[in-house]
Amino acid sequence: MDLNATRGVDRSTLKVIAAASLGTVFEWYEFTLYGALASVIAINFFSGLDTATGFIFALLTFAVGFVMRPVGAIVFGRIGDRIGRKKTFLITIVIMGISTVAVGLLPTYEYAGILAPSLLIALRMLQGLALGGEYGGAATYVSEHSTNRQRGLNTAWISATGTLGLLLAFGVILACRYISGDDFNTWGWRIPFLFSLVLLGISISVRMGMEESPAFKKMKAEKRLSKSPLRETFLDKTNLRRLVIALFGICGGMTCAYYIAVLYPTFFMTQNLKVDPQQANTTLTLALMTALPMFLLAGWLCDRLGRKPVLLAGFLMSALSIFPIYKGVALYANPDLMAAEQRTPVTLVTDTSQCSFMFNPTGTRTFSSPCDVAKQTLSATGISYETQSLPGQANAVIKVGSAQLVSEGTVGLDAAAAKARVGTLKASLQSQLDEAGYPLKADPEKFQRGKVFLLLMALVFCGVISLTPVAPMLVEMFPARIRYTSMSFPYHFASGWIGGLLPTIAFALSAQMGNIYFGLWYPVAWIGVSFVVGLFFLRETRDIDINL
Numbered sequence: 001m002d003l004n005a006t007r008g009v010d011r012s013t014l015k016v017i018a019a020a021s022l023g024t025v026f027e028w029y030e031f032t033l034y035g036a037l038a039s040v041i042a043i044n045f046f047s048g049l050d051t052a053t054g055f056i057f058a059l060l061t062f063a064v065g066f067v068m069r070p071v072g073a074i075v076f077g078r079i080g081d082r083i084g085r086k087k088t089f090l091i092t093i094v095i096m097g098i099s100t101v102a103v104g105l106l107p108t109y110e111y112a113g114i115l116a117p118s119l120l121i122a123l124r125m126l127q128g129l130a131l132g133g134e135y136g137g138a139a140t141y142v143s144e145h146s147t148n149r150q151r152g153l154n155t156a157w158i159s160a161t162g163t164l165g166l167l168l169a170f171g172v173i174l175a176c177r178y179i180s181g182d183d184f185n186t187w188g189w190r191i192p193f194l195f196s197l198v199l200l201g202i203s204i205s206v207r208m209g210m211e212e213s214p215a216f217k218k219m220k221a222e223k224r225l226s227k228s229p230l231r232e233t234f235l236d237k238t239n240l241r242r243l244v245i246a247l248f249g250i251c252g253g254m255t256c257a258y259y260i261a262v263l264y265p266t267f268f269m270t271q272n273l274k275v276d277p278q279q280a281n282t283t284l285t286l287a288l289m290t291a292l293p294m295f296l297l298a299g300w301l302c303d304r305l306g307r308k309p310v311l312l313a314g315f316l317m318s319a320l321s322i323f324p325i326y327k328g329v330a331l332y333a334n335p336d337l338m339a340a341e342q343r344t345p346v347t348l349v350t351d352t353s354q355c356s357f358m359f360n361p362t363g364t365r366t367f368s369s370p371c372d373v374a375k376q377t378l379s380a381t382g383i384s385y386e387t388q389s390l391p392g393q394a395n396a397v398i399k400v401g402s403a404q405l406v407s408e409g410t411v412g413l414d415a416a417a418a419k420a421r422v423g424t425l426k427a428s429l430q431s432q433l434d435e436a437g438y439p440l441k442a443d444p445e446k447f448q449r450g451k452v453f454l455l456l457m458a459l460v461f462c463g464v465i466s467l468t469p470v471a472p473m474l475v476e477m478f479p480a481r482i483r484y485t486s487m488s489f490p491y492h493f494a495s496g497w498i499g500g501l502l503p504t505i506a507f508a509l510s511a512q513m514g515n516i517y518f519g520l521w522y523p524v525a526w527i528g529v530s531f532v533v534g535l536f537f538l539r540e541t542r543d544i545d546i547n548l
Contacts, residue, residue, distance in 0.1 A: 016145045017154060019210045020138040021161035022203045023093055027131050028165030029199065030100045033192050034065070034124075035263050035503065036173055036281060039270060040189045044108040045117045061121055065128035066500020069492035072132020074230065077485030080133065081229040084220075085141045085484065086210045088133055093207060095130035097200030099123045104193030128496065135495075136488025139471040144215035144480075148543055149303050155471035156299025159464070163288055163295070166262060170285040177278055215480050215547055226481040233485045242477050246490040249538045250311065250473060253530025254466050255499025256523035257318035261463030262288060264523075265456055267503050268326065272382045272516040273334040275442040280333075283449055287456035294461055298468035307473040308540045314466030315531040318459075322520050325459045330516070332451040334442035337383070344436040346385035348374055348514065350396035350407075355387075357512055368418070370396040370409035377407070377425050379511035383438060387514055400432040466527075476541035479548060498526060 034041065041061065072092075080088040102123050109116045138158050146154040172192045180188025219225050226232055233239055262284075269280035301310050331338050348371075355371040367376055374396040378385055385398075396407040405428050410418035434440070470491070478486035506519030 013145060013154065016210075017142055017157045019206050020089075020141045021158050022199075022206055023089065023096070023134040024138055024158050024162040025165035025168070026093065026096055026100075026196070026199050026203060027134055028162040029169045030096065030127060030131075030165075030196065032166040032169035032263070033100075033173070034061075034103075036169065036266050036277075037189055037192070038267065038503075039277070040185050041120075043185055044110075044189070045106075045120050047109045061117065061124055063496075063500045063504050064121055065124040065131070066496035068125045068128030069132040069496035069500070070489060072129040073136060073488035073492040074132075074485065075129065076133025077136055077233075077488040078229045080137050080140070080484035080488075081226055081482055084212050084216055085137050085144075086207070086212050088137055088484070089141075089207050089210065090204070092130045092133040092137070093200070093203045096127055096134070097196055097203065099126035099130070100193060100196040101200070104190040104196075132488065132492045132496075135471075135491055136474075136484050139475055139487065140483050141213050143472060143475040143546060144213040151472045151475070151546075152302030152307065152469065152542075153296065153299040155475075156295045156302075156468050158471060159467050160292055160295035163262070163292060167285055167288055170281050170288075174278060174281060174285075218547065219480060224481055229482045229485040232482045233489065239478070239482070239486060243486065243490055245533065245537050246474060246477060246487070247494060249530055249533035250470055251490045251494030251530075252498050253315050253318075253527040253534070254311075254470050255494045256502060256526040257314060257466035258463040259499045259502050260318070260322060260520070260523040261456075261459040264503055264506065265329065265459075267507065268516070269329065269333055271507070272510070273330055273337060273442055274382060274439065275333050275447065276444055279444060279447055279449075283452050284456055287453055287460050290457050291460040291464055294464045295468055298465050302469045302472060303542070306540045306542045307469040307476075308534065308538055310465060311469040311473065311538075312531060312534055314462060314464075314469075315527050315534065318462040318466055319524055319527045319531065321459060321462055322524055323517065325455045326517060326520055328455045329452055332448040332455070334439065335446055335448075336437070336439045336443060340433075340436060340438045341384055344401040344438075346378070346383060346433075347388055347399040348378065348385055348396060349388045349390050349393070349399060350374065351391050351393045352387065352389040353391070354396070368410040368413075370394070370407045373409050373422060373425065374398055374407035375511070375514070377422065377429055378514060380426065381429065381433065381438075382516070383433070384516050385514040398429060400429070400436050403432045403435075405429055405432065473541050476544045476546055480546060483546075 045061070076088050076092055079091070100123075103120065106119050106123075107116050112119075135158075139155055142155050142158060143151050169192065172195055176188045176191045177184050180186075180191075233243070265284050266277075266280055269275040270277050298310060298314075350371040352371065354369040355375065356367055356369070367373065378398065395409070398405040398407060405425065407425055408421065410421055413421065430440075474487040474491060475483060502523060505522050508519070509522060510516050510519040512518075
């Protein structure tokens, strides 16, 4: 079969794209499901912790699935390079489906104690392991069925269908919120996870009818299959250089540019701006639906202009637009909060040497100093505040306009006394914020949906331009015999350790600095690094023969 023959996107090619894309739909459905329900997960599985810490733990549980992705990339990448793309696809989709459905059957912390979050984390690890074998296989499978000048457009469908999975998740969540009403946090949240059983059945049915990729068949017939994909991937100096460039010049920036556009807005609007979750999800869903044709446009541009210029353009637009867009979203989503912060600023006066970094991934650290207690109390409100350093001051003082509240900390107190003192401080702070006009929740009537929608649509467009060139570029960077392993690792390392941790790190940085925008520096920094590395070290790959 001549893989370079010119042919349109005919029925057989569409079948290939559909079969490969089902896993991506599933991936983004599960990904979005957990991300959008992080606050509900915190209530049901981390109810023994304070609000801010519980939410960070929920985000960390969300992230643990991503942390496992590089492991899955290594395990299933090796299998895909050794025994074929089709068999690997079947294994990963079954593991992913079963582990997602099982989340909907878990007992909560109230009934099972520490066993509940432990089981949740175990299932998230299984999901991450399986997902590590999905994207690389899908991109490889579609690319090996495509010509050089249609590879960008054909693989763009994979990314676009990923957005369909994201939209499906939002749609199912909205429907379940409507059906269960006030009981959504009690039992309604389980339905979206159980619905995964339907997706699993469809995926298995379609993938059973898949044919092996032509390139893999050719290598197998010529006895050119790699005997040790892992050794060739990680110990060959030439390939190791490709891996480093792929990670720092492509995948690191891509995951941040895309996740900050399609995932973090939900956290930002619901946790920081106190927007109603249904209102936030609906607006983001509309922006994502509008973005679907942009994937195909970006794929077409990749085939016409090349992968590198499109990728770098996406990085540049994302880096320049993140801060102004998020500030605009805050202004139009909760204008009362922005007005209150301008009218009555909040200041924390403390000896900053007492302040810890408010990041507790293991749950073993205790924050008891006056500064730490004050910061935890402030971060739970979601407001921005300034920190004024006053060396030698014993207690921390929270100023709300002219009013002052003293945080004495909880050092030396037993658990009951510490909880009572923190509770008193929280109640006093909320009372002062109410008096100063800080809204407890965003007013739905003042939520300017049209303006928020346009801002999010612009941000999603930047993310799409950054994401779409990645699949063909990674496929074209690596030789066919180790392609599945080599392209999967940098993609999933970035998705897991860089993009997957984005909500957790951004939220923790914002809580630490007392500024709801400060966490945005994390994705901007990564995008900047990828732009520079890509500009100087990344080669154009459009015309490379991927059969070699």
